[in-house]
Amino acid sequence: MQGIIVEASTNLYRIKTNEKEYVATARGKFKSVDLTPVVGDIVDFSPLEKEHSIVENEENTAVLEKIHERKTYVKRPRLANITQIIFVLSSKHPKPDLLLLDKQLAFAEFLHIRPIIVLNKIDLDDKKQFMEISKIYENIGYKVIRTMAKMGEGIEEIEAILKNNISAFSGNSGVGKSTLINCLFKENKTLEGEISIKNKRGKNTTTDVKLYELDNNTYIADTPGFSTFDIYEIPYRDLYKYFIEFEEYVSNCKYIGCSHIKEEECGVKEGLKDGKISESRYNNYIKIYNELKDREDHKW
Numbered sequence: 056m057q058g059i060i061v062e063a064s065t066n067l068y069r070i071k072t073n074e075k076e077y078v079a080t081a082r083g084k085f086k087s088v089d090l091t092p093v094v095g096d097i098v099d100f101s102p103l104e105k106e107h108s109i110v111e112n113e114e115n116t117a118v119l120e121k122i123h124e125r126k127t128y129v130k131r132p133r134l135a136n137i138t139q140i141i142f143v144l145s146s147k148h149p150k151p152d153l154l155l156l157d158k159q160l161a162f163a164e165f166l167h168i169r170p171i172i173v174l175n176k177i178d179l180d181d182k183k184q185f186m187e188i189s190k191i192y193e194n195i196g197y198k199v200i201r202t203m204a205k206m207g208e209g210i211e212e213i214e215a216i217l218k219n220n221i222s223a224f225s226g227n228s229g230v231g232k233s234t235l236i237n238c239l240f241k242e243n244k245t246l247e248g249e250i251s252i253k254n255k256r257g258k259n260t261t262t263d264v265k266l267y268e269l270d271n272n273t274y275i276a277d278t279p280g281f282s283t284f285d286i287y288e289i290p291y292r293d294l295y296k297y298f299i300e301f302e303e304y305v306s307n308c309k310y311i312g313c314s315h316i317k318e319e320e321c322g323v324k325e326g327l328k329d330g331k332i333s334e335s336r337y338n339n340y341i342k343i344y345n346e347l348k349d350r351e352d353h354k355w
């Protein structure tokens with residue numbers, strides 16, 4: 056049988072199929088191939104007869120047989136096969152952190168995970184600065200959704216984008232991630248009264264990630280957010296590749312291996328001068344580049 060791991064603890068995995076849930080062990084064989092099952096993994100498993108049950112008080116137990124090839128993999132928190140990261144910013148209180156956003160966007164591109172941007176709390180933004188931010192990122196081709204989570208506004212659009220995906224939310228504390236997720240579960244008729252992410256969270260003492268099923272084939276990872284620590288995996292010379300709008304200008308650079316910072320006749324800098332590349336994005340590129348370079352230089 057085939058299912059998806061929605062929860063993992065020490066050598067115990069909760070697997071979900073369309074019909075029911077199983078609790079499975081992995082036995083020793085996965086250790087030998089240096090492959091530990093993680094939340095999000097699609098797995099093959101064999102259900103066990105009740106009398107062979109390996110877990111007390113569990114109806115459906117099983118043994119994990121095989122992990123399917125992962126489409127994506129995130130180390131912190133450990134998650135396989137997520138297809139989207141929803142980056143949540145608030146227009147005000149706290150103010151939008153575009154450096155963090157650009158860092159996380161680059162990291163998502165590096166991991167081949169689709170980024171979606173949510174600008175929340177637009178009700179507090181009387182100067183409508185969220186319009187500027189929307190424009191910067193929509194021009195590049197990113198999807199930007201504007202919401203007022205507290206009032207339940209804009210939730211349908213998020214719901215639509217989540218469909219048939221495994222998504223995780225990320226963003227600074229206080230931007231409204233929990234408020235958004237609670238709205239999503241409230242509006243979902245099939246889950247009414249059945250699941251409360253809040254209650255589940257209260258009971259959950261582990262820091263492990265879980266997947267919550269919002270709808271058929273639609274999951275949300277319950278995570279406090281993504282660590283930007285692992286962004287150091289990106290070699291600084293490659294960073295420009297993950298600023299997706301730079302690509303079409305790079306071919307105009309005179310020097311091979313142009314860093315797009317100090318060089319003359321740089322296509323990216325020309326794009327900036329012509330107003331095709333946003334100053335905020337370019338400045339954050341330099342900041343992140345220097346951060347990555349410092350880190351790499353100090354490794355030795």
Ligand SMILES: Nc1nc2c(ncn2[C@@H]2O[C@H](COP(=O)(O)OP(=O)(O)OP(=O)(O)O)[C@@H](O)[C@H]2O)c(=O)[nH]1
Nearest residue numbers: 175176202203204205227228229230231232233234
């Ligand atoms: N005015 C306004 N307030 C909002 C909106 N959405 C959320 N809030 C409020 O912002 C505060 C923080 O929201 P949370 O959902 O707890 O934020 P979070 O991102 O989960 O924060 P952490 O769990 O600390 O990471 C709460 O008091 C919410 O009621 C909104 O659209 N407008």
Ligand SMILES: [Mg+2]
Nearest residue numbers: 231232233234
């Ligand atoms: Mg929260």
Ligand SMILES: [Zn+2]
Nearest residue numbers: 308313315321
């Ligand atoms: Zn250049």
